[in-house]
Amino acid sequence: MLHESISDAEFNRFRGFIYDHAGIRLSDDKKILVTSRLSKRLRHYSITSFGTYFDLMTELGREKEQQIAIDLLTTNETSFFREPKHFEFITNEIIPKINRNKRYRVWSAASSTGKEAYSLAMLLDDKFNNTLWEILGSDINHTVLQEAMLGLYQQDRIDGIPMDYLRKYCLKGKDEFEGKLLIIKRLIDRVNFIYVNLTSTLPLDELGTFQLILLRNVLIYFDAETKSQIIKKVVLTLESGGFLFIGHAESLKGFTHGLIRISSSIYKKP
């Protein structure tokens, strides 16, 4: 597919924009990504220049268009029960030791379309055998948050869900929902989704505190300073004895902010 071309100067303007608004660092080789993701907005406005689109998007009163650009420029790849070793750790090491008299709160920070949050909900419903738990999912991308709230997914993108959980927690779509899978209402009701930009001041009152935080596959988009600032803020919302998970390809080397390393992707607050 042919795309409108973007000059280096135009690319740098979008690069600055997504860094300022989301902390995301785009390397030089992301020019094609920016072109292909934003070209539909150029077509929407019947314009052919990325520079004109940038000017239009950053005009005062165009916050909605800016959010559309942010949604298009974030990468939202996710899957159910992604990085299964984390879910094994939760099952074997965390759930048996949860204080059953206290509400168990989990935060799926940078939750994308919610597959991570619903995987946790299935696990807690099945293994915890207690109703005192809740899950919060958050993301900077409004489009994925709306998908997450619906709990409705393409049937061909549900690979990681174990067969017994598919039967127990998912409904197969019929008629207009043919080819889709819906998470059962009882689980949808246990998971809330809100907008949180991890690079801004965290809404601490709205968030509350957590015993488990999953901050997976998002740190890779940030530079070292941004990563460190985010971990520092996120750790404030983690209760003593609580766990923080990062993605297997990510690292907290040099900025653990007081956390104890359990493995390369699992940390505990003393």
Ligand SMILES: C[S@@+](CC[C@H](N)C(=O)[O-])C[C@H]1O[C@@H](n2cnc3c(N)ncnc32)[C@H](O)[C@@H]1O
């Ligand atoms: C690759 S997905 C990871 C989803 C999930 N945690 C997982 O591991 O499967 C990264 C998510 O981080 C979100 N994100 C990027 N920058 C963010 C920021 N500054 N604040 C909050 N979320 C952000 C993106 O919108 C995207 O949905």
